[in-house]
Amino acid sequence: MDDDKLHLMRHSLAHITAAAIQKLWPEAKFGVGPVVDNGFYYDIDLGDTKISDANFPKIEKEMRRIIEFGDSFDKTDVPIDEAISWAKKNRQPYKEELLNDLKRSGTTVAKDLDMNEIGLATNGKSAINSVTFYKIGNFMDLCRGPHLAMAKDFTGVFKLIRIAGAYWRGKDTNPQMQRLYGVAFATQKELDDYMERMEQAKLRDHRRLGKELDIYTTSPLVGTGLPLFTPRGTVLRDVVTQYSNQIRIGYGFEKVWTPHITKIDLYKKSGHWDKFGEELFLVTSQETDDKMALKPMNCPHHAQIYASKPRSYRDLPVRYLETTTDYRDEKTGELGGLDRVRSLTQDDSHVFCMPEQVEREISNLLATARELYETIAMKLRVRLSYRDDSDAYLGEKSWWESAQAQLKAAVIENKLEFFEEDGEAAFYGPKIDFMATDAIGREHQVATVQLDFVQPQRFGLQYTDKDGNIQMPLMIHCAILGSVERFLSVFIEHTGGWFPFWTAPEQIRILTINDTVLDYVDEIKIILDSVVLMKPIKYNEIRYKVDSRNESLGKKIREAVNMKIPIQLIIGPKDREAREVSIRTQTVEEKVKLDKLADYIKLL
Numbered sequence: 001m002d003d004d005k006l007h008l009m010r011h012s013l014a015h016i017t018a019a020a021i022q023k024l025w026p027e028a029k030f031g032v033g034p035v036v037d038n039g040f041y042y043d044i045d046l047g048d049t050k051i052s053d054a055n056f057p058k059i060e061k062e063m064r065r066i067i068e069f070g071d072s073f074d075k076t077d078v079p080i081d082e083a084i085s086w087a088k089k090n091r092q093p094y095k096e097e098l099l100n101d102l103k104r105s106g107t108t109v110a111k112d113l114d115m116n117e118i119g120l121a122t123n124g125k126s127a128i129n130s131v132t133f134y135k136i137g138n139f140m141d142l143c144r145g146p147h148l149a150m151a152k153d154f155t156g157v158f159k160l161i162r163i164a165g166a167y168w169r170g171k172d173t174n175p176q177m178q179r180l181y182g183v184a185f186a187t188q189k190e191l192d193d194y195m196e197r198m199e200q201a202k203l204r205d206h207r208r209l210g211k212e213l214d215i216y217t218t219s220p221l222v223g224t225g226l227p228l229f230t231p232r233g234t235v236l237r238d239v240v241t242q243y244s245n246q247i248r249i250g251y252g253f254e255k256v257w258t259p260h261i262t263k264i265d266l267y268k269k270s271g272h273w274d275k276f277g278e279e280l281f282l283v284t285s286q287e288t289d290d291k292m293a294l295k296p297m298n299c300p301h302h303a304q305i306y307a308s309k310p311r312s313y314r315d316l317p318v319r320y321l322e323t324t325t326d327y328r329d330e331k332t333g334e335l336g337g338l339d340r341v342r343s344l345t346q347d348d349s350h351v352f353c354m355p356e357q358v359e360r361e362i363s364n365l366l367a368t369a370r371e372l373y374e375t376i377a378m379k380l381r382v383r384l385s386y387r388d389d390s391d392a393y394l395g396e397k398s399w400w401e402s403a404q405a406q407l408k409a410a411v412i413e414n415k416l417e418f419f420e421e422d423g424e425a426a427f428y429g430p431k432i433d434f435m436a437t438d439a440i441g442r443e444h445q446v447a448t449v450q451l452d453f454v455q456p457q458r459f460g461l462q463y464t465d466k467d468g469n470i471q472m473p474l475m476i477h478c479a480i481l482g483s484v485e486r487f488l489s490v491f492i493e494h495t496g497g498w499f500p501f502w503t504a505p506e507q508i509r510i511l512t513i514n515d516t517v518l519d520y521v522d523e524i525k526i527i528l529d530s531v532v533l534m535k536p537i538k539y540n541e542i543r544y545k546v547d548s549r550n551e552s553l554g555k556k557i558r559e560a561v562n563m564k565i566p567i568q569l570i571i572g573p574k575d576r577e578a579r580e581v582s583i584r585t586q587t588v589e590e591k592v593k594l595d596k597l598a599d600y601i602k603l604l
Helices: 003-024 053-069 080-089 093-105 107-113 188-204 206-212 231-250 264-270 272-279 299-306 355-375 397-413 454-458 484-495 515-530 553-562 573-578 594-602
Strands: 039-045 074-079 119-122 128-136 139-142 157-167 176-185 261-263 282-284 291-294 318-327 343-353 379-386 418-422 431-437 443-452 474-483 508-512 544-547 567-571 580-584 589-593
Touching: 003 039, 003 053, 003 128, 003 139, 003 176, 039 157, 053 157, 074 080, 080 093, 080 128, 093 128, 093 139, 157 188, 176 188, 188 484, 206 484, 231 318, 231 343, 231 355, 231 474, 231 484, 261 264, 264 272, 264 291, 264 299, 264 454, 299 318, 299 343, 299 454, 299 474, 343 355, 343 484, 355 379, 355 397, 355 431, 355 443, 355 474, 379 397, 397 418, 397 431, 397 443, 443 454, 443 484, 454 474, 474 484, 508 515, 508 553, 515 544, 515 567, 515 573, 515 594, 544 553, 553 567, 567 573, 573 580, 580 594, 589 594
Parallel strands: 379 418, 508 544, 508 567
Antiparallel strands: 039 176, 074 128, 119 128, 128 139, 157 176, 261 291, 282 291, 318 343, 343 474, 379 431, 431 443, 443 474, 567 580, 580 589
């Protein structure tokens, strides 16, 4: 089954789910029900009635009855005022709110809400003249379609998988609804495979492993979305960011540093205030009248460093990197684990270059991302994220067309698998989004490369060309890890907590059988302290601990395995006598002579 047909089935199934809910709970009030990866969801308000997993068989039975009965999906165009009256009459306050917003603000609201489900027709400007409804049986819903012709045309398999809380329109000041998730596939095997992956995902959940492996914690006194990294977690953060920095420095990037607060005038000048002003944490000075904010991004600051002195074409490209924490006032309903946080650390990079240097610089950035994700064994493909025809973007359209063509050429030159998607660009320019596939087949957006011609114009950035003329440089944004917190959530789940040796917070644990070998352990420690590892990053301090407690060896091994220590060195009297160590890893158990231990570790 092709992707378009599968999307059509999932979209139709979302409506069938809502129809089943309405049949079982006639008082139900409905939000929206879009298609998502592998399935769909529908937001429902049932008042004090709570849906649980125990209700799923009953709902699925009603869904199958609707499919077997085979009603058609009937499309109707309705004037906006008539649609509002329908929502009032049928006690659907969430639909009424959407319709009123559409009437007031038109297509801008539809774009901001990302409402696939809203059917609308315009007069060529922004006003909404009419909306589209689809009806199946007694259930009628606001939607622009398309759908299957009839419910009985659904030929796949489906399953309801979970219920979650979700604030209406993502705002924690709005009512909390019940979000019912379902999945749908063409075949039973695909569904079974998906459910197996989901079981694996539970075992790999970074929120559980983050606690069990002592990576990070949270505190209600610190605040939601503000994770606290333990010593072990801080090692993990430092190692991966050091690797990111090392790769970029190899391509000529230089480190810079910028403060964590700034005047909001900077973001007004850059254009970020108008687009993201509601996401900024505001800061009040007791000394001046300056209106300040915690910085949500670093690009305007780097632009100011570039602008701090005259630049010649001989100076370009100028490449800056900064791994630093930014702050965004994310909606509390969208925060969870390390996936989305309010304090996010970016391995940020910015290039200021001439137009003829763009393709080479982008190729270099593509190479940095490819190197990092190949090192951690994650397959990459890229999404070319373009603008759409809305007015949500800054800059001349001709600039966009040229920039989008250059990005595509660079991706093709680097022989990267790619796909194109309109409407996913940043407001200041098109971008390349890297999609990494983890160990259980899930795809995550990670690194990004973005071309920007808006900020150089707004800040009046300049360089003198070889003929003495003043020109404007182009700006390229890149983050290889992206948000370090989000990357770590992906990395933890990708590895299941069994980190590669070079990243492991604790690489080796020495387990003693009894106290008679402690002098031999001292010899081993001297060897470990002397080892210098070079790949993928250079470091000369093996991270190890000694467990010499008066506990059974079995208990020590279990604890080391539970903490997912890559290498366990088991030391007993026989090892001491033979001048060797017993090595235990996830996959092998073997003995190595003491004088070969350093070489063994260097090969890891």
